[in-house]
Amino acid sequence: MIEIEHLTKRYGTTTVVDDVSFEVDEGSLTVVVGTSGAGKSTLLRMINRLVEPSAGRVLIDGEDTRTIPEEELRHRIGYVIQGYGLFPHRNVAANIATVPRLLGWDRKKIAQRVDELLDLFQLDPAEFAQKFPHELSGGQQQRVGVARALAARPSLLLMDEPFGALDAVIRAKAQDDLLAIQRRLGTTIVLVTHDMNEAFHLGDHIAVMDQARLLQHATPAELLMHPADDFVERLVGTAERPFRLISLATVQDALEAGEAAGEPVAASDNLHDALARLIWTGREALPVADAKGAIVGRISVGGILQHGRPHP
Amino acid sequence: MTLPSVVRLLGLLLLVAFITMPQAFAFIFEPLITRGAPAIYNQGSLLALTLQHLRTVFLATLASTALAVSLGIFVTRPSGAEFLPLSRSLVNIGQTFPPIAVLAIAVPLVGFGEKPTFIALFLYGLLPIFENTLTGLTQVPAQAIEAARGMGMNAWQRLSQVELPLAFPVILAGIRLSVIISLGTATIGSTVAAKGLGEVIIAGLQSNNIAFVLQGGLVVALLAVLIHDGLGLVERAAARRLGRAPDEVS
Amino acid sequence: MSSATSRTSTLGVAPPPRPTLSFDHLGCVIAIIIGIALFAAPFATYRATRIASGEARFLIEALPIAMGTVIVVVSLGVAVVAVLVRDPFGRLGSAVIGLAVLLPALGLSAGFLTPADNTFARVSPSLGFWLLTLSFSLLAIDALARLRLGPYGRLVALAVGVSALALLLFSGIWDSLSILKEYHTRADTFWREARQHLLLAFGSMAAACIIGIPLGIAAYRLKTLRTALLQGLGIVQTIPSIALFGLLMAPLGAIAASVPLAAALGIKGIGAAPAFIALFLYALFPIVANTIAGLSQVPAAAVDAARGMGMSARQQLVEIEMPLAFPVILAGIRIVLVQNLGLATVAALIGGGGFGTFVFQGIGQTAIDLVLLGAIPTVALSFASSIFLDALVDLAKGAHA
Secondary structure, three states: OEEEEEEEEEEOOEEEEEEEEEEEOOOOEEEEEEOOOOOHHHHHHHHOOOOOOOEEEEEEOOEEHHHOOHHHHHHHEEEEEOOOOOOOOOOHHHHHOHHHHHOOOOHHHHHHHHHHHHHHOOOOHHHHOOOOHHHOOHHHHHHHHHHHHHOOOOOEEEEEOOOOOOOHHHHHHHHHHHHHHHHHHOOEEEEEEOOHHHHHHHOOEEEEEEOOEEEEEEOHHHHHHOOOOHHHHHHHOHHHHHHHHHHHOEHHHHOEOOOOOOOOEEOOOEHHHHHHHHHHHOOOEEEEEOOOOOEEEEEEHHHHHHOOOOOO | OOHHHHHHHHHHHHHHHHHHOHHHHHHHHHHHOOOOOOOOOOOOOHHHHHHHHHHHHHHHHHHHHHHHHHHHHHHOOHHHHHHHHHHHHHHHHHOOOOHHHHHHHHHHHHOOOHHHHHHHHHHHHHHHHHHHHHHHHHOOOHHHHHHHHHOOOOHHHHHHHHHHHHHHHHHHHHHHHHHHHHHHHHHHHHHHOOOOOHHHHHHHHHOOOHHHHHHHHHHHHHHHHHHHHHHHHHHHHHHHHOOOOHHHOO | OOHHHHHHHHOOOOOOOOOOOOOOHHHHHHHHHHHHHHHOOOOEEEEOOOOOOOEEEOHHHHOOHHHHHHHHHHHHHHHHHHHHOOOHHHHHHHHHHHHHHHHHHHHHHHHHHOOOOOOOOEEEEOHHHHHHHHHHHHHHHHHHHHHOOOHHHHHHHHHHHHHHHHHHHHOOOOOOEHHHHHHHHOHHHHHHHHHHHHHHHHHHHHHHHHHHHHHHHHHHHOHHHHHHHHHHHHHHHHOOHHHHHHHHHHHHHHHHHHOHHHHHOOOOOOOHHHHHHHHHHHHHHHHHHHHHHHHHOOOHHHHHHHHHOOOOHHHHHHHHHHHHHHHHHHHHHHHHHHHHHHHHHHHHHHOOOOOHHHHHHHHHHOOHHHHHHHHHHHHHHHHHHHHHHHHHHHHHHHHHO
16 A cells, blocks of 8 residues: 655645645555646656655555665565667566566576566567667567566556657557556556547546645545545546546446447447447447356446536 | 778788789889989888887787777766766867877987887877767767666776777777778888888988888888778677678778 | 766656756866866976977966966966866856966976077977866857757857967967967978868868769769769778879879870879879779769659649759758768868978978978967867867758758
């Protein structure tokens, strides 16, 4: 668990992060979102002490980060930045091996770990291990950047606009891949972005920052239904609210007993996608299938719409 | 074998053949001389002069490289940052000094011989290496440095594992430029009695023997062109090793 | 700005403001040099005759006591400013005041040390003077670098410097210095060699422009010509100057011997002709390469638009491509000029004349003043022309920016 307590950063008379406190649960993904200049990158960089806090502290599993030597702390925390900062003079394998090598792992263990990560990120080791960063596409570079950050099995991963340099189609795929990998490895992630859709898509919790201050730290649904103030409400997007809400719920949540005709939708789909199917097919309801393909009930337009307003 | 490597090899063979057995080439130079003057330089061994010439250039370049790279590293660290604007200006000003002026001013201070030549080569050789070290180190992508810090590399690890390797081809280009300038300045060093290939040319000028001047000029020119070319190959190989397209290195 | 701070600022973090009162590292170095110069190094060298060995004269002996005190006070003042003042204008001002006191004082010192009616004695500046000049200049250069003057500012600074130097030279205040005594005994030769030096440097540059720019345009269009030309000229660049002079002497000597007209025109194996041709050959590479580079960076859209408007190839070149390539070509001319002014010094070795004549004569006679009489004008010329042309390049760039 990460506890951020009263973190503050001042440069001279300007305060870029003002008394921010929140907690990040083990294995969860927290998105810090806000306009540019809100102080979210500085907040992130105070967690691995790339920026020294002016006041406040960060506890990782109860341990005050100030008591851990800077470099040792960073070896234990994965860090991914926009543009990734891959080392142009090292091939993919050597880039991924950076922190294990700093930690003095033996060569066999490093090679094994590199192959393991390349497999995990769907990069064929035989093809990619020896390639240099400039020979990779943007999406491949992004995957290598995340693989490198995960190389030494950090329990915490910090990501600063990790999808910012990708085009829309690749970005959506990269976001889904990240969620899948996080679920598999159970890594705790703090991710900074300015993109609200990304925040709702990825975050278990969302921390909204503006002008150095933390305005609200809550689950996505909380944020939609009870925005702390006007700024959060505007940032969330009033017109978007119902659609974001139904995106957060799954078909399972709105499952009704009964039958319907047509191609079944999966119980794990989100309601936004299910509604799209209903509109497109012109039906009032569709059957719902579970993971094995067995029909377990139905979903209706009315049922979905109930999830699109507060207090369902 | 490609055409450039054939030409390279032929040039090298010609150079070695000429400095080891110059008399075999006497027939080429005989038409240039007047009444009984020697056609081939006879006041010393061309081979010894060539080696002496290369030794001076090598030692001076080694010294320049050590100091220039250290200075370049120093002014790009936070502790040396206050010296950065001045050092940039000094390099620009220093390059307007002709090498001969440096050589000439060194003579009254340290006397004739190897010393003033070495000082001139050393001082003038600093400039291109320092300039390229600065360029190389300041061109390292900021994101690579940020990533290195984020992964817990300390200042020394960042310098040795990220910054210097990335700056290496550019520094190498500076060394190549420095070596070429030094080869020329060392030739002029013979006017202040430094041992080297300039002796052949100066002797020719003094005794009005065009054959000496021509063979001295040929040996120096061939040496310079071959070394320039050879260092260029090293540079491209280094750039390739760093996984960059060769044309990215100028 | 340092690379370290620019790195952090690109990542969105403002560097902490400097504390208002702290020691400047460079200033400390300058202050130490000033201290050594004032108290541990001789100010001037006295020689009974032109070639006698020198005797050191420290500041207290070298100047009347009042003037000596002024120098010490002013120099220490500059040292304090260097250490404590961060404002570039303040630093520049103090450095200029330091130089304005120091440089005339050198002339006074020479008059003071030379016994009356003694025409043999020589007084030249010594380590202490050079160190003071160095430290004041370092302070001024650092301040100018931090001020980041625009092209007009640099031209004004150059004009001020040149006028101050001219004032010192023509006021007669430096006339007792050994280097000016050297000059006065050979004023005629000096100006003749100066003319020859400029003729060699500027003449070969002009020739290289006349030939090199059209050659560059042709090479830009023809890829095969480009590669061959750049490689050939690149090889010429790597040949040391004295070797190239030597290589040209033989063929030119042969031409002079067999073609009477050439000999009548003054083309000989030895002298200015091989030097001129060598400088010309060296100058071609930067001119051709920069012409090609300049034309290559002309935006394709601009040329396309010009074609779309029905301009002929000639009109495109004259109205669009050349004006846009001009700053880069000018930068090539700047490289050539500085290079030529330096290389022309070597021409004296093969009888080509120029300031090198004094340098090599001085080396032969171990007369440092004579060496300096050749070296200082060369350095001053290269320095002034590089500042002048750099400013012109910036102005040319600005015209299209």
